[in-house]
Amino acid sequence: xxALIPLLSILYEVITRGAPVLxxxxxxxxxxxxxxxxxxxxSFILIGLTSLIGIPxxxxxxxxxxxxxxxxxxxxxxxxxxxxTEFPSIIVGITAYIIVVIGLVGSFSPFAGAIxxxxxLIPIVARxxxxxxxxxxxxxxxxxxxxxxHRWRTIISIVVPSAKGGLVTGTLLAIARIAGETAPILLTVxxxxxxxxxxxxxxxxxxxxxxxxxxxxxxxxxxxxxGASLVLIxxxxxxxxxxRLASRGRGLFSKR
Amino acid sequence: MRKLNGDNTFKVILGIIAASAAIIxxxxxxxxxxxxxxxxxKFGFDFFAGKSWNPVTQTFxxxxxVLGTLITAGIALLIGVPLSxxxxxxxxxxxxxxxxxxxxxxxxxxxxVPSVIYGLWGLFVLRFWVLxxxxxxxxxxxxxxPIFSGAPFGLDFFTAGIxxxxxxxxxxxxxxxxxxxxxxxxxxxxxxxxGATKWEVIRHWVLSYGRSGIFGAVILGLGRAVGETMAxxxxxxxxxxxxxxxxxxxxxxxxxxxxxxxxFFDSQTALESAAYIGAGLVLLxxxxxxxxxxxxxxxxxxxxxxxxxx
Numbered sequence: 001x002x003a004l005i006p007l008l009s010i011l012y013e014v015i016t017r018g019a020p021v022l023x024x025x026x027x028x029x030x031x032x033x034x035x036x037x038x039x040x041x042x043s044f045i046l047i048g049l050t051s052l053i054g055i056p057x058x059x060x061x062x063x064x065x066x067x068x069x070x071x072x073x074x075x076x077x078x079x080x081x082x083x084x085t086e087f088p089s090i091i092v093g094i095t096a097y098i099i100v101v102i103g104l105v106g107s108f109s110p111f112a113g114a115i116x117x118x119x120x121l122i123p124i125v126a127r128x129x130x131x132x133x134x135x136x137x138x139x140x141x142x143x144x145x146x147x148x149x150h151r152w153r154t155i156i157s158i159v160v161p162s163a164k165g166g167l168v169t170g171t172l173l174a175i176a177r178i179a180g181e182t183a184p185i186l187l188t189v190x191x192x193x194x195x196x197x198x199x200x201x202x203x204x205x206x207x208x209x210x211x212x213x214x215x216x217x218x219x220x221x222x223x224x225x226x227g228a229s230l231v232l233i234x235x236x237x238x239x240x241x242x243x244r245l246a247s248r249g250r251g252l253f254s255k256r
Numbered sequence: 257m258r259k260l261n262g263d264n265t266f267k268v269i270l271g272i273i274a275a276s277a278a279i280i281x282x283x284x285x286x287x288x289x290x291x292x293x294x295x296x297x298k299f300g301f302d303f304f305a306g307k308s309w310n311p312v313t314q315t316f317x318x319x320x321x322v323l324g325t326l327i328t329a330g331i332a333l334l335i336g337v338p339l340s341x342x343x344x345x346x347x348x349x350x351x352x353x354x355x356x357x358x359x360x361x362x363x364x365x366x367x368x369v370p371s372v373i374y375g376l377w378g379l380f381v382l383r384f385w386v387l388x389x390x391x392x393x394x395x396x397x398x399x400x401x402p403i404f405s406g407a408p409f410g411l412d413f414f415t416a417g418i419x420x421x422x423x424x425x426x427x428x429x430x431x432x433x434x435x436x437x438x439x440x441x442x443x444x445x446x447x448x449x450x451g452a453t454k455w456e457v458i459r460h461w462v463l464s465y466g467r468s469g470i471f472g473a474v475i476l477g478l479g480r481a482v483g484e485t486m487a488x489x490x491x492x493x494x495x496x497x498x499x500x501x502x503x504x505x506x507x508x509x510x511x512x513x514x515x516x517x518x519x520f521f522d523s524q525t526a527l528e529s530a531a532y533i534g535a536g537l538v539l540l541x542x543x544x545x546x547x548x549x550x551x552x553x554x555x556x557x558x559x560x561x562x563x564x565x566x
Contacts, residue, residue: 006422007366010377017380057276064270074274081277083547086476087284088483090513091543094520094536095287119280126277152266180370183485183517207372211486214376222380229373240368244361 011233018230021223027231031193031204034220036228038195039209043232045196046113046189046205047179054118055125055171062129067155069130078130085123092119093184101188108190108202116184124174132166133159169243176239180232182207206232285540292534295527303534307501309515311524316531318512318538320501324413325511325542327502328488329481331417332424336481337474339421340428347429348436349458360433367426375490378419383410383491386418391506404506411493414505419487424477431476431554435469436462472553479546483539485513494518512539 029035065078096116101108136159144154160167190202191212197203206228213225295316296303306317347360391408398404439462447457463470493508496519502509510518512535523529 004362004366006377006382007362007369009381010369010373013377013381014373057273060270061274061276064267064274068267068270073271077274077277079551080281082551083544084277084281086479086483086543086547086550088485088513088539088543090483090485090516091284091288091536091540092280094291094516094533095284097520098287098291098533099283119284122276122280126274151263153262155266176368180372182370182372183513186486186517187520207370207486210372210376211490214379214490225376229376232370233373236368236370237365240365 014226014229014233017223017226018228021227022230026224026227030195031209034224036206036209036224036231038193039204039206039228040231041195042110042189042203042205043179043207043235045110045203046117046185047175049110049114050117050121050178051171051175053114054121054174057118058122058125058174059129059167059171061122061126063133063155063160065126065130066133067159081123081126084119085127087120088183089120089181090183090187092116093187095119096184097187105200107200108188109199110189110196110203111199112188113185113203113205116188117178117181120181120184121174121178124177125171128170128174129163129167132163132170135166136162165246169246172239172243176236176243179239180207180236182211186211206235288533288537288540292530292537295530295534296537298527303531304538309496309531311522311528314525314527316528316534318515318535321510321512321515321535322538322542323502324492324509325482325513325539327413327505327509328416328420328492328511329478331414331505332420332481333474333478334421335418336421336424336477337428340425340432340473340477341470343425343429344432344436345458345462347433349454349462360430363426363429366422367430371423371484372486372490374419374423375487378415378487378491379411382419383415386410386415390414395506404504408506409493409508411491411508412506413492413502413509416488416492416509416511417505419491420481420484423484423487424480427480428473428477431473432466432470435466435473435554438469439465468553468556472550472556475546475550475553479543479550482546483513483543485517489514489517512536512542 025033026035027040028037030038061077061081065074065081068074069078093116096112096119100112100115105111140162141154141159144158145151149158185205185208189205189208191208192202192204194204209228210225210232213221213228216222299306299316302317304317304322305319306315307319308315308317309320310316343363347356351359387408387410391410391412391414394404395408443461443465444457447461452460488511492510492514494514495508495510516532516535516539520529520532523532
């Protein structure tokens with residue numbers, strides 16, 4: 001039970017210190033006007049871009065590992081996948097900074113942040129995809145192939161839809177995870193006080209805003225860090241709790 | 257043969273995509289190695305063993321930060337592992353189902369809280385608890401022991417270690433839980449049948465059977481603690497230069513990730529940036545070793561489970 005004290009204390013502090021600053025202006029104005037609207041927008045842009053890059057690659061890798069995973073190559077890939085899931089997030093930040101910020105784009109860019117975050121997203125999605133596809137009974141695959149359907153067709157039209165619930169759950173949890181990542185985007189999108197200005201200029205994001213605000217001496221700005229935390233924690237917890245409730249519902253269905 | 261072509265193409269395409277994990281690993285390693293050659297080439301072994309990180313004289317050595325990383329991670333393990341073991345044992349062996357479900361759910365929520373929020377909480381809340389209830393008394397009564405010397409301030413190795421210990425609980429507890437549930441029930445039944453009490457069964461049979469897996473879980477927690485950036489950066493006090501060499505737990509310090517997060521953009525010369533990238537490389541190597549070790553130990557135990565079920 002001791003372990004829950006931090007959780008409760010965090011929630012308590014975030015709510016009591018964050019709620020007073022929340023209002024429409026705070027949620028929609030940009031940094032110069034004392035709001036976090038630009039950071040919320042930035043977070044959603046980052047999440048969107050990252051999902052666009054990371055989810056297809058992650059799911060397809062997971063499909064390979066689950067459906068064709070009985071060879072040495074796949075075993076190696078699975079092991080590497082497991083190992084990089086626990087990569088220190090700041091390292092992918094450095095890498096994306098060097099490749100994208102210095103190399104490809106030449107300035108801080110939301111794109112660099114999305115690359116860094118997809119390095120984190122891909123292994124997580126691949127892992128959960130593999131696990132949920134393995135739960136699909138083999139008899140389903142055999143039944144489909146017995147009807148003369150190609151294996152690739154079986155996988156795309158039969159196995160993936162059967163595992164859909166697990167795929168959605170895993171993907172949403174992975175998104176919740178990257179929504180709170182700070183270190184990689186600190187090095188790649190830098191932070192700013194303005195709304196999105198294009199793919200070759202710095203942007204802001206909620207976790208970044210929390211970090212930068214918390215370092216300011218002014219109590220007002222620190223209060224805005226708590227407000228941003230409240231918004232971020234609401235997004236993350238809503239994703240988590242929503243997913244859990246949804247998957248619990250599915251569990252009941254499958255017991256029928 | 258023609259019919260097979262669709263399948264083979266599909267398999268090959270997926271196989272190439274599945275290499276993304278390896279590509280990510282290789283790209284990261286390559287970029288860090290090539291980016292840091294100037295620094296490591298210039299200082300050689302001193303880069304790893306040197307104590308000074310001085311932008312003025314342009315000498316860079318990562319030793320204080322490696323030590324800082326290990327110290328904070330060590331504190332995290334000392335506090336976090338017993339708690340996590342307790343949680344895992346409670347969840348598997350003792351709790352009624354009505355408690356188990358919400359409780360394990362709450363522990364998982366602990367993992368969902370973004371690290372920057374841990375940092376914020378640490379900076380404005382935990383710091384003062386630690387300062388008032390732990391550090392001041394320890395300093396007052398045990399200040400003559402070197403590790404408790406130094407004026408307690410609240411932003412130091414100790415606070416960072418405590419934050420980390422909270423953050424590794426979900427990782428360690430959930431893996432340990434899996435490992436303990438993987439212990440075949442025949443072993444428990446055999447132990448009970450020769451008259452062992454519940455405590456003895458857990459202590460002598462369950463824990464020793466799952467020893468390797470639990471050790472793996474601990475190392476996994478270590479990996480998390482070592483790589484954690486934001487929460488640590490916000491509470492460790494960010495000492496730089498000669499002050500960063502750890503002498504006391506109650507002194508501001510610096511870990512490898514916090515060093516990079518703080519200083520990367522302040523670097524004035526190419527050599528200095530290369531040194532920061534080198535620090536990243538050292539972190540990458542440490543974390544790779546830790547994660548490979550953990551992976552080997554955890555899969556060994558879970559494989560046994562697979563065998564037993566079949």
